[in-house]
Amino acid sequence: MSATSGEKPIAFLDLPAQQKRLGPALKKRIDTVLEHCRFVLGPEVTELEERLAAWSGVGHCVGVSSGTDALQIVMMAENIGPGDAVFLPAFTYTATAEVPLVLGATPVFVDVDPQTFQIDPASLRARIAAVKAAGKLTPRAIVGVDLFGQPAPWEELRAIAAEERLFLLDDCAQAFGGVYRGRPLGGEAVATTLSFFPSKPLGGYGDGGAILTDDAERAELYRSLRTHGEGKTRYEVLRTGMNGRLDTLQAAVLLAKLDGFREELARREAIACAYDAGLAGVAQVPVRVPESASAWAIYSILLKDEAQRAATQARMRDAGVPSAIYYPLPLHHQPAYRDHHDGVALPVSEALSKRILALPIHPELTDAEVARVISAVRG
Numbered sequence: 001m002s003a004t005s006g007e008k009p010i011a012f013l014d015l016p017a018q019q020k021r022l023g024p025a026l027k028k029r030i031d032t033v034l035e036h037c038r039f040v041l042g043p044e045v046t047e048l049e050e051r052l053a054a055w056s057g058v059g060h061c062v063g064v065s066s067g068t069d070a071l072q073i074v075m076m077a078e079n080i081g082p083g084d085a086v087f088l089p090a091f092t093y094t095a096t097a098e099v100p101l102v103l104g105a106t107p108v109f110v111d112v113d114p115q116t117f118q119i120d121p122a123s124l125r126a127r128i129a130a131v132k133a134a135g136k137l138t139p140r141a142i143v144g145v146d147l148f149g150q151p152a153p154w155e156e157l158r159a160i161a162a163e164e165r166l167f168l169l170d171d172c173a174q175a176f177g178g179v180y181r182g183r184p185l186g187g188e189a190v191a192t193t194l195s196f197f198p199s200k201p202l203g204g205y206g207d208g209g210a211i212l213t214d215d216a217e218r219a220e221l222y223r224s225l226r227t228h229g230e231g232k233t234r235y236e237v238l239r240t241g242m243n244g245r246l247d248t249l250q251a252a253v254l255l256a257k258l259d260g261f262r263e264e265l266a267r268r269e270a271i272a273c274a275y276d277a278g279l280a281g282v283a284q285v286p287v288r289v290p291e292s293a294s295a296w297a298i299y300s301i302l303l304k305d306e307a308q309r310a311a312t313q314a315r316m317r318d319a320g321v322p323s324a325i326y327y328p329l330p331l332h333h334q335p336a337y338r339d340h341h342d343g344v345a346l347p348v349s350e351a352l353s354k355r356i357l358a359l360p361i362h363p364e365l366t367d368a369e370v371a372r373v374i375s376a377v378r379g
């Protein structure tokens with residue numbers, strides 16, 4: 001057992017090693033900001049916005065304070081509020097569901113695909129039909145989440161959104177750097193939201209986020225909303241907004257990280273392939289969405305049941321190998337959300353929560369550490 005035999009525990013996220021790898025380029029970027037002191041909406045924010053828009057092949061990028069605020073700004077721009085239904089997967093991070101509620105709207109939870117864990121179009125159609133039949137809420141928007149770094153089923157989501165006249169939003173917090181049908185993620189929906197939380201594939205050293213869109217009018221609205229609803233001048237207030245700007249220091253960190261981001265993505269992919277090969281037959285390894293490349297925010301395996309997962313996690317812990325559970329409860333069972341749920345069973349999300357287990361996949365992992373993870377899972 002490595003924890004007792006002197007082998008160094010493996011980190012789930014290794015920010016000290018990452019800093020060492022980035023080296024002087026990171027310090028130089030930060031020092032530049034300390035010199036010019038334009039800490040709010042400084043030149044690094046504009047530079048980052050331009051580079052992210054170019055990366056994704058979309059017209060506009062608006063840097064904001066977090067992935068959660070990105071979702072909120074996009075929904076505020078659509079006037080989503082009381083009486084509105086926002087359809088989103090039950091198997092995702094809490095922020096996706098939190099934002100509609102903060103705005104007074106109702107999240108309507110949709111089940112996910114048992115293979116890819118992405119939102120299930122058949123369940124989405126059923127949930128929309130149920131809301132329409134009940135007649136209490138107005139269907140307004142669909143949030144597709146690119147879960148764990150892989151794309152949601154965008155063709156089907158776009159078709160359903162068009163048929164039902166719903167606004168389509170991509171919560172891409174976990175998947176910037178991913179590719180779908182030859183295109184970088186970022187242009188699949190009317191608006192795409194990113195998060196730069198430190199553990200995301202493109203992570204900063206604090207909170208941060210961005211909104212991508214091809215729609216110039218919406219981009220301008222997002223810029224206004226992130227700065228208190230301001231108009232052409234700072235003291236013209238056109239609408240109720242928020243303080244939701246991306247910090248200049250975070251933009252500087254992200255610019256330094258962006259230079260080596262392609263190599264990081266390649267390293268994550270190599271680790272994923274090594275896990276696939278080493279764990280096939282012991283657990284269900286991630287099923288790839290066809291014609292896509294994952295950003296590998298999270299690499300999750302499926303164990304047989306809750307007991308096998310607990311045993312695997314304990315064995316890994318003893319070997320100094322970390323693991324995590326995304327997500328231990330589907331959102332419709334969370335105390336904060338269950339009273340907003342209509343009680344419908346979402347069996348895939350419920351079953352996944354009991355069997356899923358995430359392995360470390362950050363780019364600083366060495367081949368020897370990857371081998372240790374595999375042998376700890378295999379037991």
Ligand SMILES: *Cc1c(COP(=O)(O)O)cnc(C)c1O
Nearest residue numbers: 066067068093095173195196197
């Ligand atoms: C991380 C995350 C968010 C929220 O991003 P923050 O920057 O932490 O606010 C939203 N949605 C999903 C799916 C996430 O994983």
